[in-house]
Amino acid sequence: MSSPLILLPGDSVPSEYLPSSNSSAPLRLGPGLRLLSQPPSSSSSKTSTGHVLAATQSGILTTDPKRNAVSLLSTPNRRYVPTSNDLVIAQVHHSSPDYFHCLITPQTPQVVLGQLSFEGATKKTRPMLKQGDLVYARVLSTGLGAGAEVELTCVNPATGRAEPGGLGPLTGGMVFDVSTGMAARLMRASSSSAENQESVDGLVVLDELGKKLEKVGGFEIAVGRNGKVWVDCANGGDSAIKATVAIGRCLSAIDEHTLSLADQKKLVTRVLREMKIET
Template sequence: MTTPLVLLPGEEVPSDHLPPTKNNNPLKLGPGLRLLSQPSTSAAAGHVLTATQAGLLTTDAKRNTVSLLSFSNRRYLPTTNDLIIAQIHHSSADYFHCMVTPHTAHALLGQLSFEGATKKTRPMLKQGELVYARVLSVGIGAGAEVELTCVNPATGKAEPGGLGPLVGGMVFDVSTGMAARLIRASSASPDQTDAVEGLVVLSELDKKLESVGGFEIAVGRNGKVWVDCSNAGDSAIQATVAIGRCLQQTDEGNLSTSEQKKLVSRILREMKIG
């Protein structure tokens, strides 16, 4: 077993930290890494893998994937295939121009990049509305445009996780590291989530809010979390705010599993929910 490895932007990934190739399956790259075409003796298959951000290198031998776990920070660098929450700034003839992070160039979302969209049925999104989208491409070099999509290019379907406009609810800011943890935890099996990510805040909220109608959540790698508790009736606003507070305080305090459980109970009690 290799020792944990922290990489800085621009550093190469040593070949001995990559999962072994099986059945000629191509290595899959997760967030934080980039494949360069120049040959190198230090990287697998004659290619150079470099880090695009600082983080902890992780591998998954079963899925033949390698990725970089970013540290808790507020800066987000778009990476192809990332799921993000974007806000519509304005529209043009063919695109919606979206804000992904503050003080950066707008990303482009095609007006027909929605499931079943035609010129007559495409969504008429207005300034300030939100979409759950996937990063389709990021371009190369300074000033390169980021392109988004709300469908799987291979199937034309809004998958996974219900890509498309986000109606209602509230958005809360967390660090990009916390966003990545939430996404990984949500994709893990229930018996692995606690052990792998140390996150129980969502499962605790789910159990305690089930009696009032539960909630929906969408997590963007750009540090945005959309929460909707519209089924909670008169408690919808309080429940939504409570979830946001729990996520943000877990992030800011780097709380342990026991501390997360106590936090959920305390905040729901303060908000008089359940």
């Protein structure tokens, strides 16, 4: 459809807005949508017709026919509601014999992460995490009903491997807070080509920072849907600290202000110059 569709929590998604896929790939749901029913598995149809979806948050419906995916582009906000399959950055609060008890936002109850929920972990080789340590994890389940515990994992339950790459403990680096809307944009940008970043999210800051900081060793980034961004520069020393702080400043500025693609590039250049980072 040519006109954008704005949904509120509880609204159903009209079938004509769902992508029509000629592949056998299943319909992929992004954050903000819940599957209420789907066509019978015996159906020979390869389109998305027949799926009944409802919105769990407000936003603009976006579709990706190539990936047979549909999601909600939410407006920036600071409140995060855990959803299955979300990638989050969690901080260990304390541990028990079977679980690490973690925080994903200041205002929500603690979540649990199994002590063996890491790639190749056994009772002898499991990570010895302590209070304050960070982990990059996926929401495994949110439970049913009020008060249900949210469970995290650092592996794909089907393969036992840390997929996508980077799941597990995060060492070093710094963590910056952004809105959940900005976090969603960054996650899409980090997994898309530069052309898709520009056309879908209007976000080129990661690509621009990558080019500018290549001479000083580049950087690693992990983005959580809970509004946390972990950044680590590989070269160490004072230049790494400056580069890390510069990245955080750029992300915060773009989160707080609506900047065009050209303005984002100018922002990166200005911040790196102010931090006296040679590019």
